[in-house]
Amino acid sequence: xxxxxxxxxxxxxxxTNTGERLFQANQLTMNYGGAEANVAxxxxxxxxxxxxISKIPNNSLGTAVVRHLKAxxxxxxxxxxxxxxxxxxxxESGVGERSAQVTYDRxxxxxxxxxxxxxxxxxxxxxxxLFHLTGITxxxxxxxxxxxxxxxxxxxxxxxxxxxxxxxxxxxxSQKEAxxxxxxxxxxxxxxxxxxxxxxxxxxxxxxxxxxLEDYYKKIKERYPNIFYMASTTRQVHSATSNTLxxxxxxxxxxxQSKAHQIEPIIDRVGGGDAFAAGVLYGILEGLSPEQLxxxxxxxxxxxxxxxxxxxxxxxxxxxxxxxxxxxKILR
Numbered sequence: 001x002x003x004x005x006x007x008x009x010x011x012x013x014x015x016t017n018t019g020e021r022l023f024q025a026n027q028l029t030m031n032y033g034g035a036e037a038n039v040a041x042x043x044x045x046x047x048x049x050x051x052x053i054s055k056i057p058n059n060s061l062g063t064a065v066v067r068h069l070k071a072x073x074x075x076x077x078x079x080x081x082x083x084x085x086x087x088x089x090x091x092e093s094g095v096g097e098r099s100a101q102v103t104y105d106r107x108x109x110x111x112x113x114x115x116x117x118x119x120x121x122x123x124x125x126x127x128x129x130l131f132h133l134t135g136i137t138x139x140x141x142x143x144x145x146x147x148x149x150x151x152x153x154x155x156x157x158x159x160x161x162x163x164x165x166x167x168x169x170x171x172x173x174s175q176k177e178a179x180x181x182x183x184x185x186x187x188x189x190x191x192x193x194x195x196x197x198x199x200x201x202x203x204x205x206x207x208x209x210x211x212x213l214e215d216y217y218k219k220i221k222e223r224y225p226n227i228f229y230m231a232s233t234t235r236q237v238h239s240a241t242s243n244t245l246x247x248x249x250x251x252x253x254x255x256x257q258s259k260a261h262q263i264e265p266i267i268d269r270v271g272g273g274d275a276f277a278a279g280v281l282y283g284i285l286e287g288l289s290p291e292q293l294x295x296x297x298x299x300x301x302x303x304x305x306x307x308x309x310x311x312x313x314x315x316x317x318x319x320x321x322x323x324x325x326x327x328x329k330i331l332r
Contacts, residue, residue, distance in 0.1 A: 001049040002285055004130040005078075005160075007151055008036025008137045009111040010054055010065055011087040013270075013310060022092040022103065032068040033310025034087075035134040035167055038271045041311040042278030042300070044073035048285070053078040053124065053151075055114040061086040062110075072311060078124055083110025091270065094240030100269065104171065112141060116150050125158040129285060132163040132277070138181050139172035145181060152188045161284075165193035165277050168202060175201050186224045191284065193277050194220075195232035213248055214255040221253075231280045231294075233273065233301065241265040243305075247276060247298030249290055256290040258298035266305045275304035275312035279319075299323045
């Protein structure tokens with residue numbers, strides 16, 4: 001199996017019941033997730049040897065995290081224990097025209113104290129094919145930004161393919177702060193997950209009313225010729241439980257697009273982007289054609305919307321069957 005590595009924070013997720021506001025709730029549903037951890041889970045489900053680098057407290061919640069990751073096939077060799085607490089986020093479920101809302105409680109978490117000296121980076125990247133990171137980790141602190149940049153550059157020393165998902169979160173840092181960091185990081189990566197708005201507001205790509213996504217990707221490629229692949233999704237939101245999703249993949253000067261998936265009802269949207277990213281990475285590592293890749297990745301994301309929790313539990317075979325069969329067909 002091909003070795004893949006992700007770095008980030010995994011958190012306890014506490015979700016309200018549908019139709020409840022967070023301040024009204026007297027019970028919450030527990031799950032575990034985080035962007036890079038979700039990608040690791042998906043890649044494990046897709047047949048890779050997935051490792052997750054992070055730090056968790058040495059308590060019952062930390063034990064639950066290990067159990068969650070191992071149950072989903074993720075190798076926890078590089079998951080350290082220490083610090084005082086597991087980061088938490090609260091998800092107020094959206095209904096109808098009311099959007100879901102996320103409230104973070106992650107300051108002073110165990111992950112925030114992770115240092116590069118605690119890890120054997122030569123061992124981590126030995127034999128690895130891919131290293132994946134997101135902008136969420138970069139947003140958490142200057143200390144973690146230094147750690148992430150160190151990890152990216154170390155991966156490059158070992159010839160490991162580097163992947164970065166912008167995953168900009170306005171609640172964690174400003175566009176100005178993110179723009180400075182992202183522009184520097186773009187010189188170090190091979191695969192980039194970003195969309196039209198990211199190009200305009202975070203990379204400063206000049207725009208006009210005639211430009212389309214392919215034009216933005218061409219300009220990004222001109223500015224950062226080291227980037228081989230770019231991908232994103234566009235989402236038309238009809239309601240909190242009804243979306244239309246389409247995937248986009250750019251390589252060798254050409255944009256490839258999936259069919260538009262009508263997803264209704266959405267059971268859980270969180271993690272849909274991570275499932276898409278994992279699908280793209282699967283396609284790249286397995287040498288799928290661009291058309292096959294974007295079809296697979298978008299289908300993986302669409303399927304993720306049909307299950308509770310952050311993680312995508314579907315295998316290559318299940319995603320492939322979903323692509324081949326009519327939506328909603330009973331499999332016997």
